[in-house]
Amino acid sequence: MGSSGIIFFDDQDWHHLLPLTYTRPMANCRIGILTIREKWEHILQLKSSYITQDYLKASFPLEVNEENIFIKGNLLPDPPLVDAVMNLNIGQGLYQNNILLAAKTDRQTTKSFSRVNDSSRVDYSDPIQVIEYPEELFLKNKEELQKDFDLITRDRESQKIDSSNRISSPENIFVEEGASIEHSILNANDGPIYIGKGSKILDGCMLRGGVALCDKAVLKMGAKIYGPTTIGPSCKVGGENKNVVIFGHSNKSHDGYLGNAVVGQWCNLGADTNASNLKNDYSEVKLWNYGSESFRKTGTQFCGLIMADHSKSGINTMFNTGTVVGVSCNIFGPGYQKNFIPSFSYGGPRDYSTYRLKKALKVATRVFERKSLMFTENDNSVFQAIFDRSAKYRK
Numbered sequence: 001m002g003s004s005g006i007i008f009f010d011d012q013d014w015h016h017l018l019p020l021t022y023t024r025p026m027a028n029c030r031i032g033i034l035t036i037r038e039k040w041e042h043i044l045q046l047k048s049s050y051i052t053q054d055y056l057k058a059s060f061p062l063e064v065n066e067e068n069i070f071i072k073g074n075l076l077p078d079p080p081l082v083d084a085v086m087n088l089n090i091g092q093g094l095y096q097n098n099i100l101l102a103a104k105t106d107r108q109t110t111k112s113f114s115r116v117n118d119s120s121r122v123d124y125s126d127p128i129q130v131i132e133y134p135e136e137l138f139l140k141n142k143e144e145l146q147k148d149f150d151l152i153t154r155d156r157e158s159q160k161i162d163s164s165n166r167i168s169s170p171e172n173i174f175v176e177e178g179a180s181i182e183h184s185i186l187n188a189n190d191g192p193i194y195i196g197k198g199s200k201i202l203d204g205c206m207l208r209g210g211v212a213l214c215d216k217a218v219l220k221m222g223a224k225i226y227g228p229t230t231i232g233p234s235c236k237v238g239g240e241n242k243n244v245v246i247f248g249h250s251n252k253s254h255d256g257y258l259g260n261a262v263v264g265q266w267c268n269l270g271a272d273t274n275a276s277n278l279k280n281d282y283s284e285v286k287l288w289n290y291g292s293e294s295f296r297k298t299g300t301q302f303c304g305l306i307m308a309d310h311s312k313s314g315i316n317t318m319f320n321t322g323t324v325v326g327v328s329c330n331i332f333g334p335g336y337q338k339n340f341i342p343s344f345s346y347g348g349p350r351d352y353s354t355y356r357l358k359k360a361l362k363v364a365t366r367v368f369e370r371k372s373l374m375f376t377e378n379d380n381s382v383f384q385a386i387f388d389r390s391a392k393y394r395k
Contacts (some may be wrong), residue, residue: 022390028136195213287322
């Protein structure tokens with residue numbers, strides 16, 4: 001047998017997950033501790049590549065192997081589903097309700113993976129978990145935190161926790177190598193607490209599981225973290241946070257409330273930024289949906305901020321319940337912001353204008369340089385594509 005690999009494919013759900021997917025394939029969304037891609041790679045012990053939007057292909061290329069396992073990019077793994085995928089023969093596709101979940105091909109049949117013949121269809125009737133809309137990343141985070149915790153800590157031993165801390169249910173706490181925790185409270189009675197490599201929890205923090213603090217992330221002094229919350233790699237977080245998923249490399253370093261929210265990468269929430277997650281009349285929250293280009297009922301009373309990559313808020317910014325912020329926005333000013341802010345918006349409630357692409361690229365380049373990273377020509381091209389695609393919403 002030659003080489004094998006996973007190919008994650010985006011389908012129509014990619015549009016419903018905007019603006020988070022403007023800058024990534026669906027499989028690179030984080031939920032639990034890991035991204036969807038990382039979950040499948042860990043379980044199958046295979047490397048992966050992507051079939052995604054044309055303007056993302058240079059950053060997320062396709063690699064075809066001798067044997068290829070295609071997986072719908074927003075499909076979460078569980079043991080029965082993994083078994084069904086692995087039991088597929090070459091040329092077979094796994095379907096539920098006429099939706100392709102997975103397929104297995106050789107190098108020759110890879111290009112026709114989405115047109116599996118009826119005779120090669122395998123129906124899958126067990127329940128599946130798919131992330132169809134942005135709010136599902138925090139709504140389903142509790143279960144995924146537990147699954148990922150079990151997956152990556154199985155048969156491993158946690159680092160010892162400094163005696164200056166107060167802990168409950170230590171069997172539900174796992175600390176990776178190089179993490180630092182001092183003079184804080186970790187309560188894992190209601191869910192696991194995972195502390196990633198090289199991360200830091202500064203004095204006086206309070207964590208109530210489930211919580212994931214991923215590699216090299218920092219909790220600032222006195223932070224209050226209610227589960228289920230995921231703080232991605234290299235983030236800095238302070239203040240009060242409840243049921244939040246932050247993908248990575250983003251900062252909410254200061255006081256302010258964030259609840260029932262999803263924040264992408266390279267975002268910065270200024271001091272005392274607050275995001276409402278409950279309407280005054282306790283009614284169901286609606287979110288802007290790019291797929292339908294209209295506001296969609298979420299089915300939940302609690303829904304705060306959805307913010308895509310590279311967006312920022314000034315100090316004392318107030319986000320209304322159910323606010324969707326696009327890519328590379330610079331938001332500031334007194335009063336509640338609008339609950340749909342298109343990508344490359346600049347300003348506040350009284351006067352939004354277009355954030356000039358040249359200026360946005362310059363800021364993104366500086367942000368990367370601060371982390372000793374390079375903002376590449378591919379990154380520039382992605383920004384240009386998003387700027388053009390989102391122009392109609394800024395009118």
